[in-house]
Amino acid sequence: MKKIRVNLDRRSNLSYDIFIENDILDRIGLLIAKKNVARRYIVISDSNVSSIYGEKFLEILRGVNLPADLIEFPAGEASKNIDTVSSIVRKLIEMGADRSSALVALGGGVTGDVTGFVASIYMRSIPYIQVPTSLLAQVDSSIGGKTGIDLPEGKNLLGTFFQPKMVFTDLKFLETLPDDEFNNGLAEIIKCGVIDDVELFHLLEREGEAIKNRNPDILETIVERTCRIKGGIVEIDEKDAGIRRILNFGHTLGHAIETASGYTISHGNAVSVGMIATARISEKLNYLSTGERNMIEKLIENTGLLNKIPESIETADIISGMKTDKKKKGDSIHFVLLKKLGVPFSNGSVEKRLIRETIEGLR
Numbered sequence: 008m009k010k011i012r013v014n015l016d017r018r019s020n021l022s023y024d025i026f027i028e029n030d031i032l033d034r035i036g037l038l039i040a041k042k043n044v045a046r047r048y049i050v051i052s053d054s055n056v057s058s059i060y061g062e063k064f065l066e067i068l069r070g071v072n073l074p075a076d077l078i079e080f081p082a083g084e085a086s087k088n089i090d091t092v093s094s095i096v097r098k099l100i101e102m103g104a105d106r107s108s109a110l111v112a113l114g115g116g117v118t119g120d121v122t123g124f125v126a127s128i129y130m131r132s133i134p135y136i137q138v139p140t141s142l143l144a145q146v147d148s149s150i151g152g153k154t155g156i157d158l159p160e161g162k163n164l165l166g167t168f169f170q171p172k173m174v175f176t177d178l179k180f181l182e183t184l185p186d187d188e189f190n191n192g193l194a195e196i197i198k199c200g201v202i203d204d205v206e207l208f209h210l211l212e213r214e215g216e217a218i219k220n221r222n223p224d225i226l227e228t229i230v231e232r233t234c235r236i237k238g239g240i241v242e243i244d245e246k247d248a249g250i251r252r253i254l255n256f257g258h259t260l261g262h263a264i265e266t267a268s269g270y271t272i273s274h275g276n277a278v279s280v281g282m283i284a285t286a287r288i289s290e291k292l293n294y295l296s297t298g299e300r301n302m303i304e305k306l307i308e309n310t311g312l313l314n315k316i317p318e319s320i321e322t323a324d325i326i327s328g329m330k331t332d333k334k335k336k337g338d339s340i341h342f343v344l345l346k347k348l349g350v351p352f353s354n355g356s357v358e359k360r361l362i363r364e365t366i367e368g369l370r
């Protein structure tokens with residue numbers, strides 16, 4: 008089993024391990040029991056994941072004599088709100104969960120974000136464990152301790168930084184993950200290749216077919232490499248004050264496209280075309296070579312992710328959805344740009360004129 012340690016600065020008791028392998032469910036129980044995180048475990052899971060894995064997971068914990076219960080909420084981003092938090096909290100109280108209890112987030116990013124948030128505020132915080140079941144959760148949201156929920160005013164507006172005690176990434180979960188969800192995770196993996204790991208980038212180029220077929224060995228390799236990148240960045244910049252911003256590569260435009268589409272375009276697709284646009288901007292500003300820009304576009308296209316901006320989304324709506332750079336009188340937008348593959352820089356300021364032109368060029 009692969010183990011990645013996330014070391015958090017000077018507070019070793021907050022550091023934790025990410026365990027990665029195919030088919031580790033049977034061993035998870037023992038590892039949790041050994042770590043002795045809590046006396047009692049409450050598994051939080053969405054309706055989809057719970058119906059496939061909920062009971063099995065409870066058996067695994069109970070099998071090693073750990074008292075375990077399950078709380079389920081309706082699947083989907085629409086559940087990532089204060090009502091779900093308050094309903095989970097009420098159930099926890101009803102069950103008599105106290106500070107000797109721990110939560111287990113069994114699911115995708117929504118489950119992880121909501122569970123981490125509840126754990127950070129329930130009785131002034133109780134421990135939690137991440138068991139990410141979507142590819143996006145395995146390579147992105149389960150690492151780094153950002154928790155939170157959406158408000159009607161916007162996504163992720165209410166949240167905390169709260170690190171899990173352990174993360175268990177079992178690639179076997181991916182067997183039941185729908186294709187669109189799988190692609191959301193792939194986009195973040197490509198992003199990590201582009202900003203940090205040229206070898207990973209080439210691996211993705213070479214192994215496209217095996218990845219599409221969800222070959223567990225290749226998945227294990229790319230998930231592990233991506234987790235190392237994200238874990239490494241979080242170690243240096245836990246609270247998102249500096250280098251962690253490079254993880255936003257492709258996201259400035261990506262988020263704006265996602266929002267302007269009324270969320271009909273998935274996060275992974277929006278970020279993918281956002282990465283292409285950002286590579287083009289980096290090329291136009293004479294940072295990135297045409298050859299490398301082309302390689303990025305090819306990889307995204309071959310992976311089957313979105314590489315054009317649909318006509319139905321207005322350029323003006325995309326631009327107005329991005330935060331302007333206050334220091335530059337509102338004519339520029341802050342971007343993470345690329346000098347070359349594997350070398351991003353986060354203080355790029357890009358004029359709206361150039362962004363507009365790039366969006367139009369991607370129709």
Ligand SMILES: NC(=O)c1ccc[n+]([C@@H]2O[C@H](COP(=O)([O-])OP(=O)(O)OC[C@H]3O[C@@H](n4cnc5c(N)ncnc54)[C@H](O)[C@@H]3O)[C@@H](O)[C@H]2O)c1
Nearest residue numbers: 055082115116117118140141143144148153180183184188
């Ligand atoms: N905390 C962070 O650092 C961070 C980072 C990135 C994204 N996020 C958040 O993560 C969320 C997106 O995560 P997501 O894409 O995992 O969404 P999700 O949790 O909604 O999962 C996507 C869908 O896949 C289903 N699913 C998950 N695992 C499955 C499996 N193994 N088999 C079958 N179905 C399965 C879920 O039920 C859901 O319908 C967003 O809310 C986003 O804001 C957080």
Ligand SMILES: [Zn+2]
Nearest residue numbers: 195258274278
């Ligand atoms: Zn993302």
